[in-house]
Amino acid sequence: MRAWVIAVQDCKPYGVSGTPALFFIDRKGIITFSTVSVVTVDELRREIAKVAK
Secondary structure, eight states: OOOOOOOHHHHGGGTOOSSSOEEEEOTTSOEEEEESSOOOHHHHHHHHHHHTO
16 A cells, blocks of 8 residues: 655545545545544544555
């Protein structure tokens, strides 16, 4: 799994317009998780585990 920091203008096609914004995009280019809020460590681990499968 890789992580990237993406510029705000690159987020617009995915409908992300606020900060803090977090989203995971699977290998098919589909957003599997998105939020415009702070997430807990447990939430982050759970969502990473899902997308890493």
